[in-house]
Amino acid sequence: MARDDPVSQDTSVQSAEQFPNLVTIVGRGVPSTFEIAVDGEIEMLADDPVAEATIVSEKVAEGTIDVGVQRFRFAGEMANIHVVDWNGVPASESPNTPTVHVEYGSPER
Numbered sequence: 001m002a003r004d005d006p007v008s009q010d011t012s013v014q015s016a017e018q019f020p021n022l023v024t025i026v027g028r029g030v031p032s033t034f035e036i037a038v039d040g041e042i043e044m045l046a047d048d049p050v051a052e053a054t055i056v057s058e059k060v061a062e063g064t065i066d067v068g069v070q071r072f073r074f075a076g077e078m079a080n081i082h083v084v085d086w087n088g089v090p091a092s093e094s095p096n097t098p099t100v101h102v103e104y105g106s107p108e109r
Contacts, residue, residue, distance in 0.1 A: 019043055019073035022106035023081075027065040030096040031086040035062040040076020065098055078102055 019041065025034055036042065037060045044056050052070060054063030059079075061072050083097045084090050091097040 019075050020105050021074050022103045023072045024101040025065055025070045026099040027067045028096055028098060029067055031066045032083060032098050033064050034083045037080040038074040038076050039079050040074055042072050042074040045071040
């Protein structure tokens, strides 16, 4: 019996191969902004980045977060991460800025 529809591949596995590194932003309950820059390419792991108030270009992702988690896969090296709380106070000086985790060679989740 022939199939009418093509067999689709698991895109999350393809994404993990193309973008082997993972950065996770964890909100702390205070509206904050973030900007992530990489020297390769970056993509957001979300069904609708616009609904998450996140803008993703080829090498940069920027957005807002207050609670929850936002994840991005990227290729290359991390170039810069900038996070500030709702008052514009940077991460090193504010306990309310989001937590940032970077994992190189992270398997698909």
